[in-house]
Amino acid sequence: MAQITLEGITKRYPDGYEAVRDMNLAIEDGEFVILVGPSGCGKSTALRMIAGLEDITEGELRIGDEVVNDRAPKDRDVAMVFQNYALYPHMSVRENMGFALKLRKTDKAEIDDKVMEAARILDLEAHLDRKPSQLSGGQRQRVAMGRAIVRDPAAFLMDEPLSNLDAKLRVQMRTEVSRIQQRLGTTTVYVTHDQTEAMTLGDRVAVMRSGMLQQVGSPMELYNYPLNLFVAGFIGSPAMNFMPATVHGESVKLPIGEVRLPQELREKVARAEGKQLLAGIRPESFEDAELTGEARDRGSTFQAKIEVLESLGSELYAHFTVTTDQQIESQELRELAEDIGGGEVPMAGEEGRIVARLDPQSNVRVGQESELWVEAGRIHLFDPEDGRNLTADATGPAATDGGGEQPAATDGGGEQPPPTQQQ
Amino acid sequence: MHNTAKERTLWSIGILVVLLYALIPVAWITSLSFKTPEEVADRKFFSGFSFDNYDVVFSDDTFIAALINSIGIAGIATLISIVLAAMAAYATSRLDFTGKTLILSGALAVAMFPPISIVGSLFEMWRAIGIYDTWIGLIIPYMTFTLPLAIYTLSAFFREIPWELEQAAQVDGATPFQAFRKIIVPLAAPGVFTAAILVFIFAWNDFIFANTLTSTDAARTVPAALAFFTGASQFEQPIGAIAAASVVVTIPIIIMVLIFQRRIVAGLTAGAVKG
Numbered sequence: 001m002a003q004i005t006l007e008g009i010t011k012r013y014p015d016g017y018e019a020v021r022d023m024n025l026a027i028e029d030g031e032f033v034i035l036v037g038p039s040g041c042g043k044s045t046a047l048r049m050i051a052g053l054e055d056i057t058e059g060e061l062r063i064g065d066e067v068v069n070d071r072a073p074k075d076r077d078v079a080m081v082f083q084n085y086a087l088y089p090h091m092s093v094r095e096n097m098g099f100a101l102k103l104r105k106t107d108k109a110e111i112d113d114k115v116m117e118a119a120r121i122l123d124l125e126a127h128l129d130r131k132p133s134q135l136s137g138g139q140r141q142r143v144a145m146g147r148a149i150v151r152d153p154a155a156f157l158m159d160e161p162l163s164n165l166d167a168k169l170r171v172q173m174r175t176e177v178s179r180i181q182q183r184l185g186t187t188t189v190y191v192t193h194d195q196t197e198a199m200t201l202g203d204r205v206a207v208m209r210s211g212m213l214q215q216v217g218s219p220m221e222l223y224n225y226p227l228n229l230f231v232a233g234f235i236g237s238p239a240m241n242f243m244p245a246t247v248h249g250e251s252v253k254l255p256i257g258e259v260r261l262p263q264e265l266r267e268k269v270a271r272a273e274g275k276q277l278l279a280g281i282r283p284e285s286f287e288d289a290e291l292t293g294e295a296r297d298r299g300s301t302f303q304a305k306i307e308v309l310e311s312l313g314s315e316l317y318a319h320f321t322v323t324t325d326q327q328i329e330s331q332e333l334r335e336l337a338e339d340i341g342g343g344e345v346p347m348a349g350e351e352g353r354i355v356a357r358l359d360p361q362s363n364v365r366v367g368q369e370s371e372l373w374v375e376a377g378r379i380h381l382f383d384p385e386d387g388r389n390l391t392a393d394a395t396g397p398a399a400t401d402g403g404g405e406q407p408a409a410t411d412g413g414g415e416q417p418p419p420t421q422q423q
Numbered sequence: 424m425h426n427t428a429k430e431r432t433l434w435s436i437g438i439l440v441v442l443l444y445a446l447i448p449v450a451w452i453t454s455l456s457f458k459t460p461e462e463v464a465d466r467k468f469f470s471g472f473s474f475d476n477y478d479v480v481f482s483d484d485t486f487i488a489a490l491i492n493s494i495g496i497a498g499i500a501t502l503i504s505i506v507l508a509a510m511a512a513y514a515t516s517r518l519d520f521t522g523k524t525l526i527l528s529g530a531l532a533v534a535m536f537p538p539i540s541i542v543g544s545l546f547e548m549w550r551a552i553g554i555y556d557t558w559i560g561l562i563i564p565y566m567t568f569t570l571p572l573a574i575y576t577l578s579a580f581f582r583e584i585p586w587e588l589e590q591a592a593q594v595d596g597a598t599p600f601q602a603f604r605k606i607i608v609p610l611a612a613p614g615v616f617t618a619a620i621l622v623f624i625f626a627w628n629d630f631i632f633a634n635t636l637t638s639t640d641a642a643r644t645v646p647a648a649l650a651f652f653t654g655a656s657q658f659e660q661p662i663g664a665i666a667a668a669s670v671v672v673t674i675p676i677i678i679m680v681l682i683f684q685r686r687i688v689a690g691l692t693a694g695a696v697k698g
Contacts (some may be wrong), residue, residue, distance in 0.1 A: 053590050074596040086587035090609045099605075100595035147595070157594075 079148035286356030489648035508573030580614025
């Protein structure tokens with residue numbers, strides 16, 4: 001067990017492409033950290049550098065107190081779970097799990113004990129003498145986990161370990177992974193492209209894009225105080241709604257109408273007075289105006305024609321369209337849309353689709369003009385040029401992270417042009 | 424698969440034709456080997472039945488020596504060739520190094536030389552350095568000519584093995600060599616055996632090198648020895664004896680293929696990875 005420290009870690013390929021750029025991350029002993037981002041963002045490369053499967057071009061990697069930059073994977077005392085499990089097909093489950101110990105010349109009886117214990121944790125006792133080809137996907141996944149567990153390593157490294165399972169099993173195994181990690185208390189770095197997995201599993205989540213760390217924080221911090229447009233759009237499902245906005249004095253002008261901003265927000269965006277901004281509103285920041293009750297004063301109401309209603313029983317999603325005459329140009333947003341396939345913004349005279357999460361009690365009907373409400377204090381305002389969140393700046397709650405001792409996440413803004421090539 | 428009667432009949436006929444085409448010469452040679460000298464030219468498939476020719480063959484010291492030479496030389500050539508080819512194939516399929524294409528095309532170029540074009544100079548060279556008419560004198564050319572094929576066969580198999588397996592082994596604490604020996608080689612076993620069979624057959628069947636680079640029982644292999652076969656007495660046509668010897672030398676190949684074929688099971692890597 002150990003902490004893992006990445007300082008200025010950079011991976012540059014011979015052709016000059018930088019897969020990971022100046023990454024700083026301190027992972028505490030026993031912590032469960034998720035690296036999340038769209039494909040090609042460098043998260044797997046970062047993990048493989050920790051494992052020793054990729055060379056580190058620049059920077060310093062420490063596991064425990066030792067610099068391990070130039071150590072072979074076998075000398076780093078880390079265990080890795082691969083996306084495709086990488087089980088040894090010619091070995092039984094027992095041999096697969098005991099392979100690492102056998103290489104270390106551990107006593108035979110001790111290997112048996114440890115394998116049995118891991119098998120018990122993972123409920124694999126009945127399958128110990130079978131070959132991987134005779135196992136189901138979920139069982140194979142557990143064997144891959146078992147291979148890591150028996151070693152009792154300094155850290156677990158997991159590269160999208162659940163992405164090959166079907167949806168139901170994935171949810172089940174997600175809980176399982178979380179349970180095992182808590183039970184063993186081993187430092188874990190977990191890579192995924194699935195933001196739901198990231199949000200539900202991690203103590204802390206590190207969002208990456210184009211090789212750069214965007215923000216590190218607890219799932220709720222990332223959700224409530226995203227530092228930039230990318231994190232805001234990437235975290236959360238359904239995704240945050242984006243629309244053009246301009247600040248005029250005490251209120252912000254949105255395609256859905258003028259919204260009076262609370263004092264706290266007003267101070268933060270005062271400098272952007274009159275500037276073209278992007279507003280981000282989470283679906284649950286909307287509500288049916290009739291059901292807002294006392295909270296009504298904290299927001300504004302507007303009229304919207306509901307086009308689609310999706311009722312999931314516990315929640316109700318209302319889709320509607322807004323039009324705008326405001327011209328907006330945001331490179332950041334366009335890239336976000338490319339990366340995650342969402343984040344539509346209405347351009348001049350165009351229509352933008354908005355999703356609102358309403359109370360299931362709501363009486364809104366499809367095709368009807370309904371009065372909806374938006375909570376002013378939960379509107380995020382972004383600078384369209386560099387994607388920075390103006391409402392969650394350094395003085396905001398986002399900076400107070402756990403104790404704030406780890407190297408701060410880079411703001412990921414437009415100081416460097418994003419690489420043109422993706423893998 | 425072939426449900427309809429028509430399809431089944433067509434398949435049966437096809438298979439029969441191929442089998443006859445392949446096996447009639449073998450059957451004829453076998454039939455000859457059981458004939459006495461008087462019956463050899465009778466053009467009948469079944470006439471007499473005697474083991475005389477086999478007695479002659481096995482009481483002949485030259486043949487016994489040749490058989491030992493053949494087994495030894497082909498076996499050693501196969502072993503060395505496969506070990507070297509496995510390492511070379513592993514390197515070319517896994518690593519990116521300068522001169523990789525040069526090595527691969529060079530290996531292919533070696534295989535393009537017709538043996539007959541170099542056998543003359545080899546004869547001179549081997550005599551000069553003193554390995555003419557020795558086992559090593561045959562093992563070297565066999566190895567040289569079979570390596571390219573073995574390398575290409577094996578690298579195709581190595582490329583099939585997911586790289587993650589090796590990385591998993593490395594993270595598990597294996598040195599690169601341990602990962603190669605304990606993970607890659609067992610998984611490439613079908614490829615190793617395929618290559619081994621090809622190399623062995625080449626070495627076992629070769630006539631040109633064996634005939635040119637040997638002069639005595641010290642290294643002469645069976646195909647070359649057959650050419651010098653005289654039969655029971657020098658006044659007899661040794662056709663029956665040659666046929667018997669031919670049958671005898673075919674048997675090790677059949678055994679070899681049968682043994683290795685059992686190991687060439689498809690889908691050995693099944694279950695390693697998903698997707």
